[in-house]
Amino acid sequence: RRVAELHSKPQKKTEKKSKVPTHFDLSELPETELLFYKEPYKREFTADVLWKEGDYVVLDRTAFYPEGGGQPSDDGVLKSNGDKFEVLDVQKSGDVVLHKIDSENGVRTGEKVKGEINWEKRSAYMRHHTATHILLGALRSLLGDHVWQHGVQKGEESSRLDVSHHKRISEEKIQEIEKLANKIVFQDRKVNSLWMDRNEAEKKYGHSLYQGGVVPGRKIRIVDIEDWNAQACSGTHCTHNGEVGLIKIINRERIQDGVERLVFASGLPVLESLQEQEQRIKKSAETLRTSPDEIDKAVQKLFDQWKSAKKEVDNLRSRVADLKAEKLEKNSESFNNIQILAEKFEDGDSDELIQIGEILTNNNKNMVVILASGKTSANIIAMAGEKALEEGINCGEIASEAAKSIEGGGGGKPELGQGGGGNVEKLEEAIKMGVKICKKQASGDNNG
Structure with a gap:
């Protein structure tokens, strides 16, 4: 069974509208x-x-x-x-x-x-509600009394607790919080629920009672986990916190400045979550042909192999780029004080085109390179050597104008421009447009 999905957006504190139809007249009914x-x-x-x-x-x-x-x-x-x-x-x-x-x-x-x-659902709510109080007590104990409940939502399989804290809670601190919370659970402390006069309650427990907000009325209901945490609370709770079972924080995130969200589970949902994780680990171990105990080593080995293979691929791509650049260089066209090279490739991504362009412009500082490729989508890049830039070449403008031909957009800096679009059939037209703009720039005609 899956744990409840997380909500990543912070909850705005707005006055909750009643779900009870407004036309009901309940004024004559006695208190339930x-x-x-x-x-x-x-x-x-x-x-x-x-x-x-x-x-x-x-x-x-x-x-x-x-x-x-x-x-x-x-x-x-x-x-x-x-x-x-x-x-x-x-x-x-x-x-x-x-x-x-x-x-x-x-x-x-x-x-x-x-x-x-529906007792299965109610008992889950009772455990998670009690666990919320235990967890909040652990947070305040380890992080400080500045920690304040900012929002909460209980569920059957998981619950969330939003708390104020000035910085991200580290993984190490999360583990400390879990250990302390579970230590309190294992002590099986009594959970007392009682109605008290507001003034007496505030005198005994202080205003930290109102973690969930100030409640109305002269008499308020107090839920007091023995020598641990007391709050004004109207929910249902276990009478001994040992019933909560294991508490596990399953996720945490920063939902807004100064507010941390903890998603946690308690009782059977924790066991079910751990069993799911165990199955995933076993399946991954089988794929890696190792045991679950050795999976970290197998993953590291696989990662090292991937890095090594990637390095080899990068070296091969570099050698291919060198060969392509050497072959292409003789196809360049002289114009005024620059060399223009414009070519279309059937395949190759932007990174490969840039790699070829870098080789050509490093070898010839007067070079302007306009390269394009594409099968399902079109890519175009323009690059210029140092001396070509001195002649007024702006590759960002070249890429931008050329990309319009392929029904796309582009831009960039004088030394490097990139563009893309969806009309692959018009790549030749885009290259011609790029060359046209380049020649206008080299002629000092930048007004179209």
């Missing part, structure tokens, strides 16, 4: 009893339907967690009179929790229903 706080491991419950409109249902009590605090909502089913309805989304409006189901003609107001949570 939140079972997920009282009994976070409760998977099933019974409740009375207090209100229904369209595919939205309000119950007198619920174990379904509504979206909030970077944690997605629960899903699952509601059962009524032998029928089963999927719970697709859960949102909170004021003190009332709304459940969006997959039917507008299912449950009815006044009847009893049985709710069943």
Whole structure:
């Protein structure tokens, strides 16, 4: 199973719009009893339907967690009179929790229903939410109290934590953070969740409580990992952090100046990710005909062989370029105080054309070289020796004007210009145009 894909763009802090339809009048409904706080491991419950409109249902009590605090909502089913309805989304409006189901003609107001949570998903969220607090504690412990939560999003397979920090977090420091976070996990510390008077909470824990932002209300919910990290938080968490399992940071990136994004996983997703990596390593080892333990040596050997082969290829290309340049030089045309050489090749990339041009212009300082090649796309280069430049030659202009003939563009400096285009059939025309511009420059006629 894949870990969740990363989001590379920084999240703008904007006021989140409620998903609850604005025309709903919920003012007469009582506060929904939140079972997920009282009994976070409760998977099933019974409740009375207090209100229904369209595919939205309000119950007198619920174990379904509504979206909030970077944690997605629960899903699952509601059962009524032998029928089963999927719970697709859960949102909170004021003190009332709304459940969006997959039917507008299912449950009815006044009847009893049985709710069943998708426990696999909920438990993953609980582990990742608890892991977020553990990881943030490790970051602040090792990097300093200036580290502040900038954004967070929990997922089933991975979660992300954006934190403020003045520089990139090194690979060595990432490993230290992982080790400390997992050390805390292995200590299986108690995770206490309690409601406190705001002033008392701030006096006891300080304003670092508000890592996820200042929460409203005179009473706030505190999640306190024993002697490690305390935050004002409305999410669901494990009651002992040992349930989190192994924490692994799987990616990090700088999403904006002063903000580092860490993507991490905990529990079974870590094992699955490591197993995927192990399979890739084994497959690579088989391709390299070595063992997984020796793959680093095999890769280094292959890289060294590639470097050696590349050097040989470069030497051969250089020798070929020398031979081509020697053969071409006799085809140059004298014009005023310069020599002009214009040739078309059936193949060869820009690098090869430049290599030939360098040899020719180094051997003859009066030389102007206009070379072109192409099969599927057209390339053209213009190069000039030192004395040709003194005669007013501008290769950037030559390449630019010549490239128009092949329906492309180009430019460059006086000593080297390059161009390209899609019309290979007009390469001869482009070369002629290049020669024409070159002669005008050598004649002192730069006004067209």
